[in-house]
Amino acid sequence: MIHIVVALPCEADPFVSRYRLTKIATATAFRLYQGDHMRVIVSGIGKTAAAAATAYLHALTGSRADVPWLNIGIAGHAEQTLGTGLLAHKIIDHASGRCWYPPLVTESPCRSDTVLTVDRPARHYETDYLYDMEAAGFYGTACRLVSAELVQCYKVVSDNRQSPSENVNKTLARGLIADRIGEIDTLIAALGELAGQMSDSIADPKDYAGILARWRFSVYQQNQLRRLLQRWQALAPTRDIWDGGLRSLKTGEQVLAFLQAHLDAIPVRYDAAV
């Protein structure tokens, strides 16, 4: 699953048609589309709206720490050719001067550039940055929800000195995003792979839910159980935990003692782990 935040309905359209997303009627605060592996939320224009939509989608969908987030949209640039897709390697909030540096830890399908988030549409390109109105709001919020590596901004150049922003309309914006969908697909796949590794780190260990359902544990004991089961997976990944009398135990405390005793008896062997 990936969460995509766009500002405009026309920026969402290419995703809705390509991934056969359906509109979620119960999402009332923002327009939201969902498919098997993707949610796209339409925030409206501006960094406050982007931040609010990001937080809303996170809360609405279970606040998971292993979901990648992508802000996609059009942006202006003094020199870049229309239709160029660029990842943000630095995001500057023009109003506050705050900066963020999205970690680029996957193979990138495109070049990267600095994004300057402005509060009002920029008619003049005073720097050689990308100009947008959402990235800072999106990034500052999404980084509070998941690890920074899983949060990226991708912008498609919609206007430049030769073709000013007055020329941008819904049809152009829709077409610009649709034309970069292959590059966006590559980015989504790379982020999905990273998220998979994050899931691996935070996932409940095997049999955790089954044991919790059978015996009672305090919160402290639940943490102990989680760590013991992680150790079991590391030291004896092929050995079934239910073999050897676990089922006959009466209390959670006995379960913890059982696991500890068995773990102490398992030899550590690195050659076997290779």
Next chain:
Amino acid sequence: MIHTIYIEQEVAEHPRTRAICDRFPQAAKIPCHHYGEIFNRKAQNFRLQKQRPALILAKKYNKFVLPTPEGYGIGGRRNFYFSHMLNCLYDCRYCFLQGMYRSAYYLLFVNYEDFQQAIHGNIKEAPDAPSYFFSGYDCDSLALEPVTHFAGEFLPFFSRLPNAWVELRTKSTQIRTLLERDPVSNCVVAFSLSPEEVARALEHKAPPLTRRLAAMARLQRKGWRLGLRFDPLIYQQDFKKIYGRFFATVFAAIDAGALHSVSLGSFRLPRPFYHNMVRLYPREGLFAGPLEDHGGMMGYPKTLEQEMVGFCAEQLLHYVPEPVYFPCTLAN
């Protein structure tokens, strides 16, 4: 190899910054005010970043040279360490760096001259007593030599300081800089070694034992003084057989009589680092084994640790004379 370089404004025009940027013309060059904006930020994942670390070029302003922890040394009484770089090319699962830093990016302080001035200052405090300076505490001293030219810059510097010693701690086979110049008599090139089984399972991206031994033999033939660092000792079933065989392999490849120093220490980690590392790698065998908390330091149970250190010390003293043997006696 380096795809992104963050550059502090303060060092943007530093010759070392320019040289490194020229070496990676394709890398994105991203200016920043202070490295902490990137390196120290919350909500980063060391494990994810380790897959494709960026390089940060920065300036260090203070604390260039620090005293080593008590019990850490190779015969001297004045022991210091300095870190021109934080983080390492390799990805050793036992390494404390992954528990200490939020970011896996390579952070290089390019103002070598300030480190050298601080080293001079430390020597002046006690000009008659030999001072030992350990590099490679927070990074590998040689692994990024083609990029950093650290050894290339610091060896001539130390060669002019007869009452100082420098240790280059490494697992690297990047020894060209050393082979291309005469040995520096007050430099110890100290290789960290583990049995092949341990290296294969835990020392990801590091050269295999055989290549490290080959590099050491070449350096020794050229006249460089070598150190052996068996730290950390890693427990596994049959550790006596494994370490016994390992020591035999090591001392068949190098001249034990010409060694400067040999040290060993058992696997240990400050408790907060250990917890961070478990969070990153919850199903890692190293952290699933027999570890205990000894007053805030995680390590093997005392009896096991003593057995391992005792056995390895006894084995080592078959090969090397006692005066060059230095067990790590850090207080737990």
